[in-house]
Amino acid sequence: MSGPDASGAYDDHEDDGGPDHGDEPGRGPGRPPRIPMPRASVEDNGLPLPAPPPPERPVFEHPVLKSLLGAWALAACSAEEATAVEEHLGSCGACADEARRLREAVGLLQRPESLDLDPGLRTRVLETCLERRPPRIPVPEWAAAYDAETARLDALLQDFGDAEWHAPVRLRWFHGDEATTRRTTVAGVIAHLLSVDGLVAVALGLDDPLGDVPSARPTPAERTEAFWRASHFPPTRAVRAPWREQSHNLVRTVSFTGGGGGRMPIPYGDFDLPLHDAMLDRAFECWVHAEDIADAxxxxxxxxxxxxxxxxxxxxxxxxxxxxxxxxxxxxAAPAHHRHLVAAGEPGRSLRLEIEGSGGGEWLIPLDSPAAKGSAEHEVAHVALDGVEFCRLAAGHVPPQEAAAGQVGDREAIRDVLFAAASLSRM
Incomplete structure (x- = not known):
């Protein structure tokens, strides 16, 4: 039999095979025993533990609250700071006015439209600046082609490895009526350009890339052969640096000379060219040999x-x-049509050279004298060629017989002019 003990708890032991419910109210047969209450703690004398005290709210002085107005307007305050500021605004008119102005300013900063810049803005700004203020030392127009073509060739060479630098290249030109070739490498072509560009460099007072290397004659071919002979080993990628530096120096120097320096004679050994034509000639050869390298x-x-x-x-x-x-x-070539050459400046027999496509135009080529004047009234033949095709003919890369030309008129004159165009080529 069990009953309540001194602490009010119950002992649930069974006696004589059956439970004894005693005087417990509401407990019937078959019901589980009531769960006893936890014993009272000795330390708290049976009383419940007190609730923890609420955290103390931080107290902000007026100067601190005023300094937080900007952060509050930007929603950058902590929860406690925001609550303190908002409560303060209800009692401080000056701070409330300041907070309103700051919120309005923040609203102006947060525009609904995108703030991404127009992708074409940079290009338009640069173009406008260059139009209004050209470079302090502009490159003369007659040197711009050389500047552009050397830059394009340099970009082509930039990622070349050793295999590309030693790739075989065959230089081609016409000598007389015969096609001529010379085998070299990509590095050898750059050495060739370095040597021939040196003709212009020397005339402008710059260093000669050949240095003390003697050449039989100051012609493009002789200078190139002398450079190749002086090299103990075939040219390598190391030739790019002096060629690149020389091309930059040439452009910089002719830019300082201004427009008046374009008439300075540049000796090519067998003939002279004025500086403005020599720079075009070097641009032309740079492009032609860049194509040779690209093909290789x-x-x-x-x-x-x-x-x-x-x-x-x-x-x-x-x-x-x-x-x-x-x-x-x-x-x-066939002799002149007249027994005597046409006087300088006088009109004579002419061939109309029509260049189609990119860079095209029309030229009247005097046939009987270099000093004669081309004349439409004395036109005896008409040749039409694509611009790039004509340049390749002049570079010796297209045989005159195979030039895709539209031809009308004097066949002999046409043949002579096409072969003369091929004879402009050289190594």
């Missing part, structure tokens, strides 16, 4: 811009009468 390593390479291509074509067209006269003196 199977890289794409575009022709020059139409503006620069037109200048190169114009130079070749202006050189045709002299080339035709030299071929006539060598017995490679």
């Amino acid at each position: 390593v199977d890289y794409p390479f575009d022709p020059p811009s139409p503006r620069h291509l037109h200048r190169m074509i114009d130079l070749a067209a202006r050189m045709l009468p002299t080339a035709l006269a030299h071929r006539r003196q060598a017995g490679l």
Whole structure:
């Protein structure tokens, strides 16, 4: 039998095989025993533990609350700070006015539209600046093609590895009526450009890339051969640095000379060219050999811009009468139509050279004298060629017989002019 003990708890032992419920109210047969209450703690004398005290709210002085107004307007305050500021605004008119102004300012900063810049803005700004304020030392127009073509070739060479630098390249040009070739490498082509550009560099007072290396004659071919012979080993990628530096120095120097320096004679050994034509000549050869290099390593390479291509074509067209006269003196072209040459400045028989496509135009080529004047009234033949095709003909890369030309008129005159164009080429 069990009953309540001194502490009021119950002992649930069974006696004689059956429970004894005693005087417990509400407990019937088969019900589980009541769960006893926990014993009272000795330490708290049976009383419940007191609730923890609430955390003390921080107290902010007026200067602190005023300094928090900017952060509150930007929603950058903590919860306690925001509550304190908002309560303060209800009792401080000056701070409330300041908070309102700050909130309005924040609203102006948060525009609904996108703040991303127009992608074309930078280009438009640069174009406008360059139009209003050109470079302090602008590159002369007659040197711009050289500047552009050397930059394009340098970009082509930038990622070349050793295999590309030693890739075989065959230089091609015409000598007389025969096609001529010379085998070299990509590095050898850059050495060739370095040597021939040195003709212009020396005339401008810059260092000669050949240094003390002697050459039999100051012609492009002799200078190149002398440079190649002086190299103990075939040229390597190391030749790019001096070529690049020399091209930069040439552009910088001719820019300082201004427009008046373009008439300075540049000796090529067998002939002279004024500086403005020599720079075009070097631009033309740079492009031609860049194409040779690109073909050797199977890289794409575009022709020059139409503006620069037109200048190169114009130079070749202006050189045709002299080339035709030299071929006539060598017995490679038909003699002049008249017994005596046409006087300088007088109109004579002419061929109309029509260049189609990029950089195109029309030129009247005097046939009987280099000093004669081209005349539409004395036109005896008409040749039409694509601009790039004509340049490749002048570079010796297209045989005159295979030039895709539209031809009308005097066949002999047409043949002489096409072969004269090919004779402009050289190594």
